[in-house]
Amino acid sequence: MSEATPILSSLGLAKAFKGPDGVVRVLESVDLTVAPGESVSIRGESGAGKTTLLYLISALETPDRGELHWDGVNVMKKSASWRARRRGDFMGFVFQAYYLIPELNALENVLIARRLVGKVTPADRQRATELLERVGLKERLRHTGQQLSGGERQRVALARALINRPRLILADEPTGNLDEHTGDEVMDLLLNLTNEEQTALVLVTHNPTFAERTHRHLFLKAGEMQV
Amino acid sequence: MPWYLYLALKQLFPTGRWFSFFAFVSIVGVMLGVAVLVIVQSVMNGFGAEIRDKLVKTFGHVRIETGQIIYDPEALIEELEADPAVDVANQFAEGMVLLQFENRPSFPVVRGIDVNTEDQVIPIDDFVWGGTLDDLDDERIFVGSGLAKSLGLGVGDHVEVYSPLMLEKLKADEVLLPRELEVAGIFETGYGQIDGNTVVVTLRLMQELYALGDGVHGVMVNLKDETAAEEFAHAYSQTHERPLRATTWLDANQDLLFVLRLEKNVMFFIIIFIILVASFSIANSLLTSVVRKTREVGLLGAMGALPRDIGWIFALQGFIIGVVGTTAGMAFAFTALAYRNEFVHTLAKWTETEAALVRFYQFVNLPVRYMPKDLIIIGLSAIVISTLAGLLPAWRAARLKPSDALRNE
Incomplete structure (x- = not known):
């Protein structure tokens, strides 16, 4: 696993924000390497910078300093439009609040991620349907977000994250809005599916049990990564 | 279909519903503006045509006069x-x-x-x-x-x-x-x-x-092609020496014809305010939509959408509202005008003014004339105004930084 080019590698990532009381240094120097198919959990206290780190490694935020490589490519040397396009098929996101598009049904919500990177083919529809069946939503394909429960919405978001066969999934507190039982189910699906699809996973969570189920467990403290 | 057009259509016409409330209100606003414009302009064209027809029938196409007696x-x-x-x-x-x-x-x-x-x-x-x-x-x-x-x-x-x-x-x-x-x-x-x-x-x-x-005072001329009156008069004046002069019915009635044109243009500019008001409603609703959908905008950015493409979602909604509203408005206007005489007669009968209608306005049926140029101007104006209404929301959406949008509470 460690022999191959890392899916993701960051070196000395730092980020500070200007606040009303001056500059807040969120991340001092973060080194993170994720191998293909590897799952990594990141824990940390609230405000430790876990979400900021996810936004930095997905290039949604620009670091103040440091290097970021996706599949060996130095991302910060590329244009913003290149980063956006590459992000679309290179990585998938699962957020705490699902972020389904309310005007679309479950199948359409999954396929929208495909539409963003190219034309939707019958094979894509087939895969979206299979993914939704895989997450237990076979009977809910035509249901809109409002007609689904929280757990079902997160399953749709999970299928959406996987539709483009990304190399990396970034999951930000994916069970944060769910009850314990549903959270367990969603986490099982997340880990099983990323494992089946040979997709690397960076999981931000407060839950030590979920964190324990990944290959590596990291802890973010005082703006730096600790093993 | 580009994904931003797909999403623009879906936001107006969501899955499981015919249309969103916002789309309904916006389309009806544009539709009413377009319908009223088409109805008023077409009826004014009809009245104008009747008047022009009467002018031609009472004047002839061209008159040849000398200002003296022609022996x-x-x-x-x-x-x-x-x-x-x-x-x-x-x-x-x-x-x-x-x-x-x-x-x-x-x-x-x-x-x-x-x-x-x-x-x-x-x-x-x-x-x-x-x-x-x-x-x-x-x-x-x-x-x-x-x-x-x-x-x-x-x-x-x-x-x-x-x-x-x-x-x-x-x-x-x-x-x-x-x-x-x-x-x-x-x-x-x-x-x-x-x-x-x-x-x-x-x-x-x-x-x-x-x-x-x-002797006589002049000669009235009717041409085979009524629209060639000015051309004929000009050619005649060029080839004949004074005091022979050719006057068209257009020259003789230019003041009245100018008033007719002015009246029609003024009506157009007054009524187009309906569409302008509708466009403010569209802009306002789309701006609200941008705020409401901030986190969706962030999600799209995370999934690889470019800022300009996100802007297109909202700009296209203005355009689509313009196109659908214009089409519906035209259809409504044509239907209303097709049944105009039934409507006018029923109204006149209810208000017992049918005789007065004939007496004062010299018509039994409401005259209508469709002019393709008017329809094109009305349609294009409505679509352009609606599209412009979507530009500010589009600009706001395109400027949203995905990471900030995702953090938005």
Whole structure:
């Protein structure tokens, strides 16, 4: 696993924000390497910078300093439009609040991620349907977000994250809005599916049990990564 | 289909519903504006066409005059009718007389027409009631409806006519005897200026009243192609020396035609405010939508959407509302205009104003004329205004930073 080019590698990532009381240094120097198919959990206290780190490694935020490589490519040397396009098929996101598009049904919500990177083919529809069946939503394909429960919405978001066969999934507190039982189910699906699809996973969570189920467990403290 | 067009359509017409409430309100706003514009412009075109038609029918396409008496009109007519563009030419004489009925005087314009050929140029029988052109002879007169009304005249009444020539007799202390004429018909062109101040007699009587001999005041020309009047008049003036001059019906009525055009343009600018108000509603709703969908915008950015493509979602919604609203507005207007007469008659019947409609407006059916140019201008204006309404929200959405949008609470 460690022999191959890392899916993701960051070196000395730092980020500070200007606040009303001056500059807040969120991340001092973060080194993170994720191998293909590897799952990594990141824990940390609230405000430790876990979400900021996810936004930095997905290039949604620009670091103040440091290097970021996706599949060996130095991302910060590329244009913003290149980063956006590459992000679309290179990585998938699962957020705490699902972020389904309310005007679309479950199948359409999954396929929208495909539409963003190219034309939707019958094979894509087939895969979206299979993914939704895989997450237990076979009977809910035509249901809109409002007609689904929280757990079902997160399953749709999970299928959406996987539709483009990304190399990396970034999951930000994916069970944060769910009850314990549903959270367990969603986490099982997340880990099983990323494992089946040979997709690397960076999981931000407060839950030590979920964190324990990944290959590596990291802890973010005082703006730096600790093993 | 590009994904941003797909999402724009879905936000207006979501899965499981015909359309969103926002789309409904916005489309209805544009639809009403377009429908009212099309209805008003088409009806004004219809009225305009009726008026223009009456002007042509009472004036002829072109008049050839010298400002003096033309003593050899036959030669002029022969020359004109040799022109392949000319359909028919007819001589006329025109002046003023004193007309008296039961001691009530008036000073109408008198037009002397050649009864043998006049109906080839002006369809006078279309305007006359109580008589026909055949009833007009040297002892009879047609009186305009407005004038007849003001004098209390009817068919069969006798009027006295004094011509300016009689002034000469008065100066010479001769006995002044008016010409007594019987009213053979009342004509109504619908053009108040003519109906209220014109009488028609035979050309021979007019020549007698004005001592013209065989002379006339001009020749009315009808062309084979009505729209070629200006071209014909220009060519005629170029090839003939003064005092011969050609005047088109457009030149003679340019003030009225200008007012008609002005009125139509003013109506357009007033009514287009309906679409402008609708566009503010669209802009406001789309701006609210951008705020409401901030986290979705962040999600799209995370999934690889470019800022300009995110902007397209909102810009296209304005465009789509414009296109759908315009189409619906046109369809509504065409349907409403197709049933306009039923509507007007029902309304007139309810309000008991059907007789007044005919009496004052000289129409039984509401005239309508569709002009492709108007429809194109209205449609394009509505679509452009609606699209512009989507640009500010689009710009706001495109400027949102995905990471900030995702953090938005």
